[in-house]
Amino acid sequence: MELVIDRVRLGDLFGTYHEQGYLIVSGDRIEAVGEGPAPEVSGARRIDADGRLLTPGLVNAHAHLYSSLARGVSIPGFSPRSFGEILEGLWWRLDRALEPEDVYWSAMVGGLQHLRAGVTALLDHHASPGAIEGALSQIRRAVVDELGLRCDLCYEVTDRGGLAERDAGIAENLRAAKEDVLPGRCAAHMGLHASFTLSDQSLERAVQAAEPLNLPFHIHLAEGKEDVVDSLQRYGLRVAERLDKFGILREGTLLAHGIHLSQAELELLADRPASLIHNPRSNMNNAVGAAQVEKMLSRGINVGLGTDGYGCDIIGELLSASLLAHHTSGTPTALGDKLLLLLYHNYALAERFFGVPMGKLAPGYAADLVLWDYHPPTPITGGNLPWHLMFARISEGLSPHTVIGAGEVLLSCGQVSKVDEREALAKAREAAKRLWARI
C-alpha cells in the first residue's frame, strides 16, 4: 500500500528540512521525500497535510506501561521520605496487585498515550509479580498487535518476592523472547529490577538464562543512593562495577538513570557498549538527584532518553533534560546542542532492536511518522526544528494530527484508527477502580 503525504513541512534531526514538500510511503518504509508538490502515484492514499509539520516518530527508551493505571491513585498515609519508601509504599504495592487483565489495560492506556505523544517505538520495563506468566504477551497484544506501535518487552527479575517469583520472572523473559518477538515490530530484553534487589546468585542465573538467546539486559542503575549503599555494603563494589562483573554492561543493554556514579564508574561505562537512559522528570519527581549527562556524553557514553513511566512525552522530557542540566550546573548553556544526542541515540537503539533504519526522513527509513498539528509562528530551519517542537509543546500543547507506524495510519485527524479509544478508556477505568481497591 502506498501513501502520499502532500503539502507538508517536513524535517528530522539530521538536517533534512523542506518548507513545502512531500513524502511517499511504500509498505513499511519511506520511498521518497522531496520539495514541491508530490508526483502522481496511482492507487495511493493521499493525505493533504495543509502545511502541517512531519517528523519521524519518537522513541521512548525507558517506559513502564504498567504504571498507567496509577493516575490519580491515593494511598492513605503514604508520605514517602525517600526513594526506597516511594518504591515500597506505592510501586511495589501497585505492581503486586496487577492481574493479567490489568496488565492488558495498563498497556492499552499507556500505548494510547504514547501514540498521542507521537511515540511510535518504546522500550518497556514491566513488573506484575502477581501475574508474571504471560504478562509480556498481554503487553504485546495491546501495544503491538492492536495499536500498531513497536515495543521492546522485558519483565523485571527481582528477589523481592522470593525465589519462585524470581525464577518465574526469568522464565517470562525467555518465553517472550521466544514467543512474542516479531521481527521489526516486537523485540525483547532480559529485564532486571536493580542491583539492590538481586543477589549474586540471581544475577548469575539471569545472565546464564539470557546467554543462549543472546539477550541484552534492561535494568535500573544507581537510581537512588540505596542501590549504591547496598552494593558497597554487601559486595564491596559500586553498582556499575558489580553489574560489570556479571557481564551485564554488554551491547544492547539499557541502564536506566545512572545517577549515583563515581568517576571510575563513568570511565567504566565509557569503556563498555551498554547505553545509559536518562529520565530527568522521574528523577526530579523522586528527588533522587541528576545524572551527569554532559560528562557522560563527553566521555563517549551512549545516552538515550526515557520517561520511566512519568508520562510519555519525549519532547517535554527533552526540554526537561535541558532545564535540569542548566539548573544543576548553574550554566545556562549546559548541554546545548549535545541535548540532541539523546534523541539520536534513541533512534540508534530502536534501529538495533527492531532492525529497521529509524529517525530520518529519507528513502529506506522506517515509515514511522508524526504529522504535528503545528503552524509555526517563526521560521523553521534544519537546525532549529527540535526547539520549535519543545517550545510548541509547552506553549500550545503541540499534539499529533496523524501518526503512521510501520507504514500504517495509527492516528488520523486526531482519531485513533485501530482501536475504539473511548471504549478502551472506559474499560481501563473499571479495571483501575478494581485495582485501586486491592492496593
Ligand SMILES: [Zn+2]
Ligand atoms: Zn524505571
